[in-house]
Amino acid sequence: MFLNAILLALREICRNLMRSFLTILGIVIGVAAVITMVTLGNGATQAVADQISSLGSNLLILRPGQRLGPGRDGVSVPRFRIADAEAISSQVASLQAVAPVVNSGATLVAGNENWSSAINGTTNDYLIAGNWTLATGRAFSEDEEKLGRAVCIIGETVRAKLFKGQDPIGSPLRVKNFSCEVIGLLASKGQGAMGMDQDDMVIIPIRTAQRRFTGNQNVSTILVSMKDGVDSARVIEQIGDLMRERRKLADHEEDNFNIQDTKQIAQTLSGAIGTLTTMFGAVAAVSLLVGGIGIMNIMLVSVTERTREIGIRLAIGALEHEVLLQFLIEAVALSAFGGLVGIVLALLACPFLADLMQVPFVFDPFINLLSFGFSAAIGVLFGYMPARKAASLDPIEALRHE
Amino acid sequence: MSVSEASGNTDDASKPADAPLIAFQGITKTYGQGQTAFLALRGVDLTIHAGEFLAIMGPSGSGKSTAMNILGCLDTPSAGAYLFQGAHVEHLDRNQRALLRRHYLGFVFQGFNLLARTSAQENVELPLLYRGEAPEKRHEAALAALALVGLSGWEHHTPAELSGGQQQRVAIARAIVTQPLVLLADEPTGNLDSKRSHEIMELLVRLNQEQQITVLMVTHEPDMAKYAYRNVHFVDGVVSSDSREEALPCS
Ligand SMILES: Nc1ncnc2c1ncn2[C@@H]1O[C@H](COP(=O)(O)OP(=O)(O)O)[C@@H](O)[C@H]1O
Ligand SMILES: [Mg+2]
Numbered sequence: 001m002f003l004n005a006i007l008l009a010l011r012e013i014c015r016n017l018m019r020s021f022l023t024i025l026g027i028v029i030g031v032a033a034v035i036t037m038v039t040l041g042n043g044a045t046q047a048v049a050d051q052i053s054s055l056g057s058n059l060l061i062l063r064p065g066q067r068l069g070p071g072r073d074g075v076s077v078p079r080f081r082i083a084d085a086e087a088i089s090s091q092v093a094s095l096q097a098v099a100p101v102v103n104s105g106a107t108l109v110a111g112n113e114n115w116s117s118a119i120n121g122t123t124n125d126y127l128i129a130g131n132w133t134l135a136t137g138r139a140f141s142e143d144e145e146k147l148g149r150a151v152c153i154i155g156e157t158v159r160a161k162l163f164k165g166q167d168p169i170g171s172p173l174r175v176k177n178f179s180c181e182v183i184g185l186l187a188s189k190g191q192g193a194m195g196m197d198q199d200d201m202v203i204i205p206i207r208t209a210q211r212r213f214t215g216n217q218n219v220s221t222i223l224v225s226m227k228d229g230v231d232s233a234r235v236i237e238q239i240g241d242l243m244r245e246r247r248k249l250a251d252h253e254e255d256n257f258n259i260q261d262t263k264q265i266a267q268t269l270s271g272a273i274g275t276l277t278t279m280f281g282a283v284a285a286v287s288l289l290v291g292g293i294g295i296m297n298i299m300l301v302s303v304t305e306r307t308r309e310i311g312i313r314l315a316i317g318a319l320e321h322e323v324l325l326q327f328l329i330e331a332v333a334l335s336a337f338g339g340l341v342g343i344v345l346a347l348l349a350c351p352f353l354a355d356l357m358q359v360p361f362v363f364d365p366f367i368n369l370l371s372f373g374f375s376a377a378i379g380v381l382f383g384y385m386p387a388r389k390a391a392s393l394d395p396i397e398a399l400r401h402e
Numbered sequence: 403m404s405v406s407e408a409s410g411n412t413d414d415a416s417k418p419a420d421a422p423l424i425a426f427q428g429i430t431k432t433y434g435q436g437q438t439a440f441l442a443l444r445g446v447d448l449t450i451h452a453g454e455f456l457a458i459m460g461p462s463g464s465g466k467s468t469a470m471n472i473l474g475c476l477d478t479p480s481a482g483a484y485l486f487q488g489a490h491v492e493h494l495d496r497n498q499r500a501l502l503r504r505h506y507l508g509f510v511f512q513g514f515n516l517l518a519r520t521s522a523q524e525n526v527e528l529p530l531l532y533r534g535e536a537p538e539k540r541h542e543a544a545l546a547a548l549a550l551v552g553l554s555g556w557e558h559h560t561p562a563e564l565s566g567g568q569q570q571r572v573a574i575a576r577a578i579v580t581q582p583l584v585l586l587a588d589e590p591t592g593n594l595d596s597k598r599s600h601e602i603m604e605l606l607v608r609l610n611q612e613q614q615i616t617v618l619m620v621t622h623e624p625d626m627a628k629y630a631y632r633n634v635h636f637v638d639g640v641v642s643s644d645s646r647e648e649a650l651p652c653s
Contacts, residue, residue, distance in 0.1 A: 008531065015519050312515050315476060316529045316576075317504025319497050395476050399515060 005322065009329040016302075023298040024338030026291025027378065031342025031371045032349070033284035038367045039350045041277025043359035045270050050360070052266035054189055054198060058096075059129060059262040060236060062222040062243070066258060077256050078247060079218035082206060085123075087246060088222065092238045094230040097125035100219040102209040106176035108202065110162040117158050118201045119175060121209020127186075129225040137169045137184030140205050148207030150180035155199040156188035175202065178212050232261050288374060292335065296382035299331050303390045310390050311398025324391035331383020332376055339375030343368050421488030423583065423616055424450040424473065429482035429492075431468050431639075442468040444639040445482070452583065455610045455617045457627040460636030466620045467588055469636065473618060474507055474586040475499040487583075504532060508577030508615075510587035514569040516561040522548060522572045523557040529580045547575040550613075551605060567598030571605065578609060585609065587619040591626055603629040 013020045064077045085100035102121035107114055120126065124139045137153070144151050152173060159168050168182045189198045210217060226235055236259050243257055303310070313323060347363075354361040431443040442465045450456060458466050471477040472484065475491060476499070484492040491502060503509075508529075516525045526544040535543070548557055551571040561569050570590060577585055587606070591599035607629050610617045619630060627633050635643040 011520075011524075308515065309517055312517065313528070313532075314500065315474075315503065315509050315515075316532060317500050317502075317507075318532050319500050322532065396471055399511065 002325070005325040005329050006333070008326045009333050012326075012330055013333060019298065019302075020334060023295055024291075024334050024341065026294035027288065027335050027338030027375050028291075028342040028345065030284065030288030030291040031339045031375050032345040033287055034281055034371050035343060035346035035367055036350055036353065037280040037284045038277060039346065039362060039364060040353060040357060040359065041273060041280065042362040042364055043354050044357070045273045045277070046362050047359040048266060048269045048273060052262050052269075054131070058226040058228065058230065058232065060224040060226065060232065060239070061260045061262065062224065062239070062257060063220075063260070064257050066254060066256060079220075080222055080257070081217050081219060084243065084246060085219065085222050087242060088224060088239055091242055092224075092235060094227050094235060095224060096227050097128035097223070097225040099123050099125035099129045099223040099225075100206055101126065101221050101223060102206055102214060102218070103220045104209060104213045106202075106213070108158065108162060109174040110168075110171060113162045113164075115158060115161040117155075119209065119213070120201060120203050121206040121213070122203060123206055125225075126203060126223065129223040132189075133187045135185045135187040136167070137182070139184060144183075145205045145207070148205050148211050150178055150208060150212075151183045151205065152180045153184035153186060153203040154182055155186050155201040157197055157200040158202055159185055173202075175204070176213070180204065180208070232263065236261065285374075288371075288378065291338070291375075292378035292382040295331055295335055295338075295379065296386060299327065299383055299386035300389070303327065303386045306390075307393060307398045307401040310393050311395050311401065314393065314395035315399060320391045324387045327387035327390045328380065328383050331387065332379035335379030335383070336372065336376040339372045342375070343372060421485065422449045423452040423454075423487060424448070425483075425485040426469075426473075427483040427485070429469070429472060429479045429484060431465070431472065431477075432480040442639050443472075443479070446639070446641055448634065448641060448644075450616065450618065452616055453610070453614055454632055455607065455630045456619065456632045456634060457630035458618070458620045458634050458636060459622060459624070459627050460642075462622070464636040465639040466636050468639075470586055470588045470618065470620050473584075474509060475502050504529065504580070506583045508580065508582035508585045510570070510573050510577050510585065510590045512589040512592040514561070514566070514573050514593070516569055516572055516576075518562070519560055521558045521560055522553060522564065522575075525561070525572055526576045526579050529576060533580065543579050544575070547579040548572070550578065550609070551575045565598075566594050567601060570594060570598075570602055574602070574605060574609070578613065578615060581613070582615065584616045584618060587617065589620050589622070591621065591623065596625070599623070599626060 062080065064079050080100065082100050085098045089095065089098040099122050104119040104121065105116065106119050107116050123145055126132070127134075127139060134153070135156070139153070140151065143149065152175065154162075154168060154173070162168075162173070163171065168185060171182050172179050173182050174180075186199065186201075186203075206219070224235070224239065226232060239259060240255065244255065247256065249256065310323060313326075347368075351361045426446050426448040429443055429446040429448075430441065433440045433442055446465075446469060448469075458469065460466050468477070472479050475486075475494070478494070478499075479492050482492065483490060486502070486506070491499070494502065516522075517528070523541070523544050526547050527540045530540040530543060545554075545557065548554060551574050553568060553571050553575065556564065556568065556572075559568075561572070564572065570593075574585075574590075577587075585606070590606070591602050594602060603626055606617050606619065609615050617630075619626075621627050631647040633643075633645050634641055
């Protein structure tokens with residue numbers, strides 16, 4: 001009986017392929033939109049999480065100036081010094097690593113190859129704070145750090161560009177205007193989020209950078225890595241107090257430096273993206289609902305159009321619930337098929353769009369199943385009224401219908 | 403399933419063994435209510451035995467179709483008793499009547515009423531589908547029915563590819579594929595030219611004689627009524643005359 005109804009419904013769908021296609025278009029677009037929105041949203045959240053975690057866990061970033069981002073409060077703001085980092089390290093508890101960093105960039109030359117890359121002048125603590133491990137070679141010695149020797153640790157991308165198949169350890173590398181010895185190779189972290197290549201970097205001792213590049217005692221940022229399970233708010237307060245004291249700020253003066261908590265940034269960003277994803281998903285879900293109304297519309301038209309046919313079926317001896325079931329199954333089959341097409345469409349579009357947006361493609365089986373179930377449910381919801389109408393037709397009237 | 407089952411009448415003993423196939427007792431039908439009420443049938447008594455070939459005639463608006471619809475259990479009378487094989491069916495609900503039609507009745511309409519864009523074979527199989535017959539059995543029965551109406555070789559043509567006469571044959575095949583007791587035809591030749599009309603009538607006569615199907619037919623063409631062995635005339639919602647073949651002048 002049930003199989004019969006399915007058979008009847010499928011026959012009817014195939015008999016009207018063009019109309020069937022137009023009927024499901026709304027559902028197709030709705031489902032595709034929902035899945036695309038949610039998938040890309042998940043991808044963006046993932047991207048942020050990846051990027052933050054690649055910075056290192058439990059990481060605080062200290063910068064001079066009140067505000068975040070570029071164009072801070074001009075040159076008048078006092079910069080950090082290496083001594084600031086040392087003070088934090090010795091006076092604040094529960095810390096894993098404190099790395100002062102001097103950011104710069106330079107053209108690298110090795111043999112006949114050259115390559116432009118980021119140069120980070122820092123200490124071995126940078127490796128801890130940034131979750132870096134050495135693939136080969138060693139970290140800086142105490143001497144090299146203190147005296148600012150011409151040694152460097154290179155990232156995987158730099159090795160690949162300049163040293164090809166050779167072992168880089170012990171080789172000379174010309175950084176801008178001076179030559180230094182490669183002593184270590186960082187294990188690759190791979191492509192970071194938002195297409196940023198984290199392996200495209202050279203690390204040199206901070207004093208080397210100050211002497212050879214910047215020519216002053218300034219430090220761009222200080223990375224502070226806290227131990228697991230430490231209350232970051234307390235650490236931030238302690239570091240803040242320490243810095244105010246060292247910078248001799250009066251009580252009424254505002255901080256002329258800022259401390260960012262990467263975990264907090266991650267949470268804020270993820271939360272914002274999550275909200276956006278939900279919002280876009282909801283808007284897309286409304287389009288799914290509109291698609292359902294489209295199905296109801298077409299089914300109602302179809303019932304009117306097929307009044308005579310329904311009359312024939314009833315005259316022949318079709319029971320009310322058989323006609324109801326036929327039309328209901330037709331609606332559900334249509335909308336479920338629309339859902340499937342929508343899923344396929346979304347899965348085809350998502351990797352491409354994710355690539356375009358430079359976020360990872362995160363396949364979420366739950367949202368796919370949910371959308372499919374939802375589209376089928378829409379078929380039941382919006383198919384019921386037309387089906388009810390068809391089933392309750394009077395056979396005599398229906399047969400007389402032109 | 404028996405009729406008494408469908409009607410909920412379990413008192414089989416009350417059913418006379420030689421009950422007529424169909425008995426109308428004082429059937430009336432009122433359309434509308436109050437001021438606009440219209441009495442389309444005003445007390446029709448009619449007894450039809452199995453194997454009869456009956457033609458209902460009468461002027462337009464005399465209630466022929468109304469009577470046919472009630473005979474075919476598509477509609478219910480406003481008053482009176484309708485006994486089908488001795489069982490009361492006048493109070494059956496929609497679904498019970500549908501089951502009755504499904505098992506005992508076959509319909510042929512003036513306008514053919516085939517499913518469009520559907521092959522002749524699928525059209526003929528439709529009643530069997532609702533009976534839940536297995537596919538092989540459906541195909542077999544449909545082919546046999548189409549052969550019986552002389553449409554072998556046309557199984558895969560859609561109505562649009564068939565002439566009016568052929569379409570009506572498909573409709574007849576659909577009506578008899580379930581081997582019904584009664585074939586009801588409301589002006590089956592109304593949309594056909596006279597040559598096709600006679601062919602259809604000959605087919606109905608053949609089905610009546612060879613398949614022992616009781617045929618009830620509405621027509622306003624005396625030429626077609628001649629094929630029937632019994633002519634019932636309706637005037638203003640009542641039977642005005644009821645004549646057997648013997649009484650008709652030979653042509
Ligand atoms: N559904 C209906 N509602 C109201 N009046 C109807 C309806 N069906 C038929 N009638 C009326 O009942 C009368 C008999 O109709 P019908 O049985 O169709 O006549 P016939 O088939 O003999 O031409 C006609 O006057 C017609 O207008
Ligand atoms: Mg009529």
